[in-house]
Amino acid sequence: MTSVVSLAARERRTQRVRNVAVAALCSALLGAYLLAFGLPDGLPRAGGGAFSQQAMAGPAGVPAAGSLTDDDGVISGVVSVFDDAHPAVSTLDPVLLDAVRAAAVDAAAEGIAVVVISGWRSPQYQERLLEDAVARYGSKEEAARWVATAETSAHVRGGAVDVGPDAALEWLSANGAGYGLCQVYGNEPWHFGYLPDAVTYGCPAMYTDPTEDPRMNPP
Template sequence: MNHSRPARTATRRIRSTTLAALVVVSAPLIGVFVYQSLASLSSSGAWSIHIPHGDHLPDRVTVFDDDVPSVANLDPDLLGALRRAARDAANDGVEFVVNSGWRSPDYQKQLLREAVSKYGSEAEAARWVATPGTSAHVSGEAVDIGPIEAAAWLSAHGAEYGLCQIYSNEPWHYELRPEAADYGCPPRYADPTQDPRMQQ
């Protein structure tokens, strides 16, 4: 009498059951890990920008707040695209919050000084903060959108509105690329130091 076949079947069942149990136990743990990673990005300041007293943004500024200079001074075409996207995102339960839009040259200088202090050199700071003369924020051609859900929504749908992520290290930073509606967003730069506009 051959008992090897039932033994192999039982072993396979045990392995399958063990694997299924591992998947069931691991999935929530992976979810918690991803959530905590995103939360740490948020709490570390990566998803929010420190606004000094002179350029303070009220809480939860949206792309519809015309009385806030950070919104009102954005390029009209960029603002129009943002508002169209925000209306559609709202249908999915997602609200766009402007963490930073237009910036004054003086504020941009302050951000650059703070970045040099934080990162220890102008070269490293340039990965995160442009000079007033090269910043798309100062020209009103860039916006930083939060919270994480809004940036994720734009990452998935922004090209339809011509709204594109420009830098891989800044998933919250969006600029208008109208051709993206037909051809998709261009490849992202690793960080602003790779952007030819920053070399001026």
Template sequence: MTLTSPPSHQRTASKTRTSRRSVRLLVGGASLVALAGVGVALISAQLGQSSVAQTEAPVRDTVLSAPSPAGGETGGAPVSQGGGTENPDGRLQFGTKATDTEYAGIGNLSPELLDALQKATRDAESEGVYVMVNSGWRSSELQTQLLQDARAEYGSEEEAARWVASPETSLHVSGDAVDVEGGGASDWLATNGAGYGLCQTYLNEPWHFEFQAAAPTAGCAEPYPDPTYDPRLR
């Protein structure tokens, strides 16, 4: 049988089918490219959101110290004003604020000091300054440990006394002093604290504040160079 070329209408149909197949392939390829682009965009967006989440600052109220075991290092409940019972030795971690009265280091502060500090803290926060308490009330046992550590660090009783008082004289043990921290906290209180009765007591400790009832009207008393000049501690 002699082979011959297909009729013209068959050649035309074949070309048409080929063209349609090419179009389908092109459309399918374009769809795949588009879907791949969407996938890349979604992954990029997710990575971007993850990056932002990792750089966001932690919520301040979530970094409070965990409660100590019952009795803590003091061997019993706090023996000062009877405020907070958590962390009964008075230790505080970064992030503790004057409103966290469940902690002994805050709840056992004198009522006048605590009230003044809470008011000042609220007003400071309205200006973008976060006043956190590094140390407030302390147990006698904790104060004794801090004094021993200071003696070891500074090498002498005299030098240690410039920074840490004895348990018998410490204003922290009596609940009458706080040490603050946080960006701009001590500067804000040094400028505005007198209006609340909060005053810097020692020049070598700009973070240490006490309550002075006369400060709102008469201003703060002149601070001592360091605790060794304070007659209350002798």
């Protein structure tokens, strides 16, 4: 019995060491990328830049005003998928988070860092994003193509993660199904959910945008 317990303990220690090493590798890759190229195109910028037209929907960026903080899931910089200290990561559904981290390990082995642009969000944060989207796009109907309500949002449930930069999107688009990670909406290539059947059968066809998703329009 002692040897079995000792073996299990060694395996747990080995796994912890491996996780720390992978997190360090991802951080090193991110650091090298930022030094060489600056903030990746797939990350939000408060003042514009790539994806700025979707800055409040998908890669969520920073709310225009108010008192929302990290505790609401706001991400204002580079956040690793291994950052347990950030609620946007740590509050994700554990199965989804495990799948994203497993994919990130393999992507890192190919020199690609997977960054969390937006993960779990508080209902207050989601409502702010929706209000901003209505103001930006001019109607609730158009805003609904980009931002869900707090009641229907997969982000609020911890069941969706938006990732970047572009290299990570391309890698996950090609390889994500093997981890159960699927792009859900054609207009939001950064948005991934967990579908266990995808491991066997591949990812289903994407909805054009969230308005086609029956989960966004409950009876």
